[in-house]
Amino acid sequence: MKVKSCKTRDRLLMAASRIFAEHGFQESTIADICEQAETNIASVNYHFGDKESLYLEAWRYAFNQELNLYPSDGGVSEDAPAEQRLAGRIRSLIARVADENSYSFAIINKEMAQPTRLLADILEKEINPQRLKMLALLKECLGQSATEQRIQYCHTSIMGQCFQLLRLKHMQSAKHFPNYPSDLSDSRAFAEHVVQFSLAGIQAIRSQHLT
């Protein structure tokens, strides 16, 4: 009796990750989630205890699914030059962000705007390793003479571009800013832009340091 119970439980996780991604924690209602999961509101209490636990579980659920679908190294070999590996990570990141069925980043985006603190621990554990890997790659690309601050700034530049795509996607679907970029649909093209734009920025900083 842990096997068959997964039906309702899984439907709840799927509905919850979608709805939390769309509305954030506070503005999502259990009633709405249960309706989409085609179950009764009391099932949240039964399967997860309360809304907060459902939130945590839903994020973890979404994140794991996405990692399976898009490996974070972008499929680039460990032996490839640093620029290649960085490009791979950027493409993977944008692929996950752009995927219609990816919700973990949308939830993180909400968290960044309105921290509930609920995800703090889990994010620290899951996201920080990814961040450290990208920082190491940036250090390699920027050369040894780059300061910690420079590396952080470049990381911020790259992550900012990736998250901006997320926001534009969300704004468009909400029709909040009427006349905004038309074809974000082509996330591949945008990923190539970010790679090119960012590698150029990194090169400029690297060669500046040499002088």
Added chain:
Amino acid sequence: MKVKSCKTRDRLLMAASRIFAEHGFQESTIADICEQAETNIASVNYHFGDKESLYLEAWRYAFNQELNLYPSDGGVSEDAPAEQRLAGRIRSLIARVADENSYSFAIINKEMAQPTRLLADILEKEINPQRLKMLALLKECLGQSATEQRIQYCHTSIMGQCFQLLRLKHMQSAKHFPNYPSDLSDSRAFAEHVVQFSLAGIQAIRSQHLT
């Protein structure tokens, strides 16, 4: 009798913009705003009718104050080369974003994550002109052969970096992501980074088009 009434009204606007910026529309309570404004909760009803109208007025109030403080062209002459004017706009944007007492962008950031639709009209009217100016500058910097999509992408890259600073600032103050970049305090340095990083990206795209 419009003059003296401004006392309470203004205190409400100041408290409201601050609190809405911090918590977003939904998660801000009238009780909290009124407490900070040192007045009674009924005064919101009296001065603004309801919470939504207060929200609109508070945003407009904050935005106008910030524009007075930081002209959006960054003080760069109309005659300067396009790169210079673009750099000026980036610096101005980041200055406004980084200012502790600037709330309009923080509110926009919240809106992007959780659109209430309430600000749609007002943003369209106030923000779109700024956006069009930057797009025009980008077109100049990228050269005539740049496609509309390329221009949009570059705009997204720049805005993404600026907003990322906002989010990091907010996350830090909320201590949500424990170990995150230490010295965002130096927003000037970050602005110079974004200028350098972005101009390099733009140059790379421009010279690519020439081939």
Added chain:
DNA sequence: GAACAATTCAAATGCACATTTGATAAAGTT
């Protein structure tokens, strides 16, 4: 198929908060 556990459900409870109301005071007008 009886006994027990696991799961689902409709309805009830309770709380947080926006909004309203009616009373009170202050400012302005004659």
Added chain:
DNA sequence: AACTTTATCAAATGTGCATTTGAATTGTTC
């Protein structure tokens, strides 16, 4: 000074929603 408008206040009202409860249903084991 009487009267009217403008502004503030404490308390009441109503609503939306998370959470609880206890009964009904389904599934499992012997």
